[in-house]
Amino acid sequence: PPPPPPYFIEQAARGSPTSQHGAAQGRASRSVCGTVAVRCEVIGRRRRRGAGEEGVGCWASWWLGQRGGLVLIEDTIECEGRSLLKTFVAASAHRGESVHVFGFEIPEEEFRAGFDPDVTVRLLYQDGFTDPLRWTGEAGGFCGEEFTALGVSGQLARGPAGPATVVLDSLSWLLLRQPLPAVCQALGRIPMAAASAGLRVTRILALLHGDLHPPGLVETLRSLARAVVGVGPAPEGVGSGGDTPRLASMLQRKETGKVLEKEEYFTILAGFTPKALGEPTGSVPRDEDTDPHSMADPAANLTFNLRLSDTERRARDGVPLPFHFSAQKKSSLLEASASAGKIYYEPDAADDLDEEDPDDDLDV
């Protein structure tokens, strides 16, 4: 896969504070990365502490890292997620990918409303809303039963070649009509089937209504997806007056096995560009009462002293151990095997060697 264009990362690292939406020359794409330049809180095993990983905006690092994975946007009745889905669609289109939308829940005009002209040019809509069961017998349109790997890649082949993003609006509609294993297997095989037809599916975006399904199904889809964004209502007082703030909790699973979790407030501006409004504070409650340091240091609150001062430590290091031989003795012990036993005597401090024979004092 081609390396990501460097200006995305650079813009995000600079962190352009305001959003410049609406400009037609691809500046909107930079604003997508730039406004959301916050640090990712990494939970999980870290292999390298690369400086680049924390500086890059969260959204940008997602896009540039996904390869044929499933991105799930999960919403509930309290807070809709279709507008967030449309921001991803706009970002894909600005990046030059063709976007194939399989729509089942809303009519095409409603889906296309609000997009910039350069986005709508790249949008290829497969209409599954008007006639889902093919009662009128007209050609065109897309039927629910046609959602297999081959059916989808056949529709994709009609579009332009190059990288493509597949958008499902929504996955819940399909899951209510087809069994989950078949749908998941089809989702898994779409990139392969498309590759054999000469296309490259960069990612599959799916909108899921979390409260329509049993929790087991939602958990299974979350474990299959490469990234999950849950959308919920944000509390009062976040963001300025005109926005409708929402809370996004993101979970991303990388190829290296790392898992990133993050929560963030955001709002969506005209032209479907997202704007970050900061992180929720106090999301991880830290108990300040239990002092973690004293728990980790067992020698802290004792009635006797288990610690060593520096002089004591040095004195302890200087004590010779009983099996500490001199270097000469060590080497000779190591080498000698065949010779007769030798006696090594090392006098210690209390010894005084007197060469005189004590028997000389005897007056015999």
Place this chain on the structure above:
Amino acid sequence: MAALATGGATPSDGATSFQRKVPASSRLAAIAGTRPSVRHGQLLLSSGLPSLDCVLGGGLAVGTLLLIEEDKYGIYSNLLFKYFLAEGIVCGHNLFVASAKEDPADILKELPAPLFDDVHKNQVDEKETAIKSKQESQESMKIAWRYQNLPKMEVSPAASARFGHYYDVSKTVSPELLKSIKWHRFFLPEEMSLHPEIKTCNMTCGYTRLLQSIQRIIYQEGFDGSYPQKKQKNILRIGIQSLGSVLWGDDICCTDNPEDIFSLTKFLYVLRGLLRMSLSACIITVPAHLIQNKAIMERVTNLSDTVVGLESFIGSERETNPLYKDYQGLIHVHQIPRLNSLICDVSGTKDLAFRLKRKQFTIENKKIINIATLINN
């Protein structure tokens, strides 16, 4: 002890001068990478992790099934899966890799590379608390200086008669080593596209194909003794990734009332029969945290031989708990097989935690040192 048990492959550089005196006629052709168990007389394989071998009582017996209940994101269970396969590569066994998610060739490319240094010496260093200064360099050891002239243990994979090797997770296995072994693959989307006529997939469709494939390989390659005189005996290591997940066509992970609640258990029953009658061992990872009906996991545990559950601390509140700061997760040993005996002879410690460093995945008893609270209470 391992050197004794494998029939005395004597390295000429003299790591050990013990040689087992066995008359040549009665000596069994030892299969590489196995050793007989002193407890129940079965041939044991290494699971790839020497510390897991200790927990399981010496190793995994040939003809048994090791089931791993995956942790929440499947990271560490995948690692254990790869260790098992990598051990097969180093010992020269044949591999059979089955998956519904990843291509088996990609799985094999990402196996960890084996370590051939003497890792034991590093462990001795950590335990030396009497000497603070770490001057145990290669040239002069302070305390164990009598051993410094002994040669290193491992030189090359061909000379490794050791049971259980260490792997470096940050490096992948070299392609030459991969080419030296024979392996078979089963990738479910590929099988389904080759035979698309079974389109309305009933639950056991993927499982049936997998069983047929395993049976065919066992028969063709002679692991069940079909070709007794011709070949040198070898072991088949079977690895099945994420069995029971939706990608295999089974819906036990999504609903409480699946369509065919017994398909996974039927599969395990038939698979164990295949394993028992051939020289093979199998590792299966199951996403147990997703299975909705808890009775299914009970049955699955009963139908497997060794069951190990992993619980990682990622995303849970234990991650920031200072008691668990050295560890990445907990290991629960749910079942150990009782082969040729009435009880299983394994240590009774149930508090096991694992930690993953760059070169070592160790399983040890949880060391919770909290003298302060003990004294205050």
